[in-house]
Amino acid sequence: MTTVARRGVCLVISAPSGAGKSTIANALRAGDSSLVHSVSVTTRSPRPGEKEGVHYHFRSMEQFREMAAQGELLEWAEVFGRGYGTPRAPVEAALASGRDMVFDIDWQGHRLLRAALPDDVVSLFVLPPSMKELDRRLRSRASDAESEIDKRMGAALAEISHWSEFDHVIINEELDRAVREAQSILIAARLKTRRQHGLAALMTEYEAHLTI
Ligand code: ADP
Ligand code: 5GP
Numbered sequence: 001m002t003t004v005a006r007r008g009v010c011l012v013i014s015a016p017s018g019a020g021k022s023t024i025a026n027a028l029r030a031g032d033s034s035l036v037h038s039v040s041v042t043t044r045s046p047r048p049g050e051k052e053g054v055h056y057h058f059r060s061m062e063q064f065r066e067m068a069a070q071g072e073l074l075e076w077a078e079v080f081g082r083g084y085g086t087p088r089a090p091v092e093a094a095l096a097s098g099r100d101m102v103f104d105i106d107w108q109g110h111r112l113l114r115a116a117l118p119d120d121v122v123s124l125f126v127l128p129p130s131m132k133e134l135d136r137r138l139r140s141r142a143s144d145a146e147s148e149i150d151k152r153m154g155a156a157l158a159e160i161s162h163w164s165e166f167d168h169v170i171i172n173e174e175l176d177r178a179v180r181e182a183q184s185i186l187i188a189a190r191l192k193t194r195r196q197h198g199l200a201a202l203m204t205e206y207e208a209h210l211t212i
Helices: 021-030 061-069 088-096 107-116 131-140 146-160 175-190 199-211
Strands: 010-014 040-042 056-058 073-079 082-087 101-104 121-127 168-171
Touching: 010 021, 010 107, 010 175, 021 101, 021 175, 040 061, 061 073, 061 082, 073 088, 073 107, 082 088, 082 107, 088 101, 107 121, 121 175, 131 146, 168 175
Parallel strands: 010 101, 010 121, 040 056, 121 168
Antiparallel strands: 040 082, 073 082
């Protein structure tokens, strides 16, 4: 198969908590083993089933601030009173070697990441079909305490108010459809002319064929 060297895509998926961005990101990765999840650093405690280094790097606030001060985080923000940030080194390595990364970060992270990597970020905002359904989904994730759910529900409209900053918006009503839409966005991003820097070499091969 003819492969063209290209830079990786930073696919940012944001949504109000509970709208389904982790579910969509997991489905994307399940269907494409080359897709790398950007594992964020957080100061919140692990939920049941969450593993260190897989879902998050769980750190103390002191360690988190030290990482930020040393420039080890590409972007960071405080969300729900906790620190969240994106480690820099894995992102730079993945992009340079043409691997695509999925980022499950909030609107602040999206803004900062876009400013840091303007040519690499493609962003997707996930909306719930209704606020009633968002409330139901947050409650269905039984691991969060009632007060935590109320806090997240209260913050949902503020998060949603940033929808227009994103390149694409999808409504996650029927999951299969939402996943297909997210896959289409990723495929189109991979095929952007400016991302496929290896096309110049392919043109040289075409020309060489004619001059033989
Ligand atoms: P987020 O990562 O945005 O906080 P999750 O992916 O954890 O949200 O989803 C929240 C809950 O909603 C989970 O229990 C998940 O299984 C469920 N969910 C996600 N998408 C759908 C959908 N399209 N229809 C019904 N339930 C969904
Ligand atoms: P949760 O605690 O539910 O895993 O995540 C809470 C919020 O933090 C979500 O909106 C999620 O997108 C955001 N978040 C997770 N990782 C990062 C990160 O590295 N940077 C930023 N800015 N937000 C993040």
